[in-house]
Amino acid sequence: MDLGLNKKVALVHGAGGGLGSAVAQALASEGATVVVSDINADMLQRTCEAIEKAGGKAIGKVWDLAQLGLFKQWHREIVDTVGAIDILFNNTGGPPPSLVQNVERGIWEQHFSEMVLSVVTMTDLVLPHMKTQGWGRIITSASSGVVAPIANLGLSNSLRSALVGWSKTLAREVGADGITSNVIIPGRIATARIVSLDEAKAARESRSYDSVVSESTGSIPVKRYGKPEEYGAAATFLASEQASYITGSIIRVDGGLIASI
Numbered sequence: 001m002d003l004g005l006n007k008k009v010a011l012v013h014g015a016g017g018g019l020g021s022a023v024a025q026a027l028a029s030e031g032a033t034v035v036v037s038d039i040n041a042d043m044l045q046r047t048c049e050a051i052e053k054a055g056g057k058a059i060g061k062v063w064d065l066a067q068l069g070l071f072k073q074w075h076r077e078i079v080d081t082v083g084a085i086d087i088l089f090n091n092t093g094g095p096p097p098s099l100v101q102n103v104e105r106g107i108w109e110q111h112f113s114e115m116v117l118s119v120v121t122m123t124d125l126v127l128p129h130m131k132t133q134g135w136g137r138i139i140t141s142a143s144s145g146v147v148a149p150i151a152n153l154g155l156s157n158s159l160r161s162a163l164v165g166w167s168k169t170l171a172r173e174v175g176a177d178g179i180t181s182n183v184i185i186p187g188r189i190a191t192a193r194i195v196s197l198d199e200a201k202a203a204r205e206s207r208s209y210d211s212v213v214s215e216s217t218g219s220i221p222v223k224r225y226g227k228p229e230e231y232g233a234a235a236t237f238l239a240s241e242q243a244s245y246i247t248g249s250i251i252r253v254d255g256g257l258i259a260s261i
Helices: 018-029 041-053 068-082 105-133 154-177 192-204 209-218 228-238
Strands: 009-012 033-038 057-062 087-090 136-141 179-186 250-253
Touching: 009 018, 018 033, 018 041, 018 057, 018 087, 018 136, 018 228, 033 041, 033 068, 041 057, 057 068, 068 105, 087 105, 105 136, 105 154, 105 179, 136 154, 136 228, 154 179, 179 228, 192 209, 228 250
Parallel strands: 009 033, 009 087, 033 057, 087 136, 136 179, 179 250
Antiparallel strands: none
């Protein structure tokens, strides 16, 4: 199947490792030129090297999502280097675990800026070109907490849910322009973050790491963690020509883990 991504330009945030890197590599494998952005220069370089080793095209861009005032400049630098952005993959880091009670206002404001305003700001920058050409893809990575709120992740549940409402509203506003806007949410995908979370749980509960993994995978209907490549493939399909009638949706890549309908 030709996904129609050859010569498209994609910007993938948080692509230095984990899910973002998997998405960047999947898009590049379909012929897209991928701008790999991350706050960590060494990690984004590794993603670029993996893409180029596989025969793809990538450039690295150090990007701090907290620096909203520099987004316009960085966007212009990308356009001047590789051309206007056709596909935007919004991917932000998560806030620390917390309740929603008694969180200082400054903490709310900091993470709202980094997790929500960064996505809105970047999307507004790429939309004019997408509208002019009558084609574009906005894909926003969220969390299963937007469907079934996760205990002790109050900030994440709340702020990522704001992005779901934004994405759905945007889909209605730009659908007639040939632009789709979707949210993609991972379950337990085998990334370094999942390893660290399982190790922390094992230490906290004085258990073996293997027992924690066994318990965790046992709660997933397919009985395993997902592969980053599987998440990347789903995101790449959403970016494709074939997904032109999918918009305003939440796509779960979770092996059936999320219990709600």
